[in-house]
Amino acid sequence: MATLTCIKLRTSLDQAKHDEEVAGFLLSNETYSDWIVIIHFYAAMHYVRHLILPHSYRLVTGAECLCDSFENLFEQKKRDKEGRHGFLNRFVRENHRAIGVKYQQLHEMSVTARYNNAQYDKRYIDISKRHLKEVKDYCLKNKS
């Protein structure tokens, strides 16, 4: 008989902290600079998800709709052919403009690591770390 393994689902906040720890672990070796930048972005993404979920909004009918997962929110609010990251970039700038640029730059730096042959120097790591801190502080401060 097959054995079922129960995997405890992480919350967005737990995942953000987990990602941050991994980035910290990799920081000891600059060889993984591209991955550090990418992980910083994912940590920021999970802090943002922690901030925005659950999200409630009013339907045209006046009824209240509650989205308790990102996938649910994405399905409800995405624009035509919009991807998940593009959607979250837009959602952040529309609803949390203070971190709009930092969050988008983290996304851009992570996406474009491969356009730079995955070579990011220490400067990039410092910048992405600083951006992550700004996003994290904002998210934790504004989480109701």
Add this chain to the structure above:
Amino acid sequence: MTHQDCIYPKRTENNKSERFSFDLLDGLNPNEMISIDKVADLVIDSFNKGKDIGEKGQCIKVMKQLKGDVNYVIELVKNFTEEINKKNSILNSAFIRFKFPNRYQLLYAMNEDAYFDDAISEPVYEKSWKVSDESEEKGKHLEILFIPKTESLNTNSIIADGYINMY
């Protein structure tokens, strides 16, 4: 062939409508009976003819729409780039990626120092968001991204991701 299997190909008010605009009954003698099979053939031919014309028409419509959208986006890129570079020449190159039917992803390589200078980059981002929102109102989905222009930037990787180098 029984009488019930046949019809007179007479024009009526109904079959003069647009649905029969392909002259389904042309060339037939209205006083002669034709078989149901013949009618079925005529209807199928008529359907195929209509389908071809419809598809061709739809294709022309889509092409026209795409051409209009592309021209709009090119104009927008030109204006945006000029406006940003008027103050400081920081946008070094632009790439565009298209997702059918109307989503465009624009990727700018920005001068590295400017990219990380909040005082310079933040107004550029603000402007790009405004441009995206304006294009959205016109039914064109435009997403604008920036990347720092580094010495190691490999434009072939960008192109391999489906982008077209605009300048």
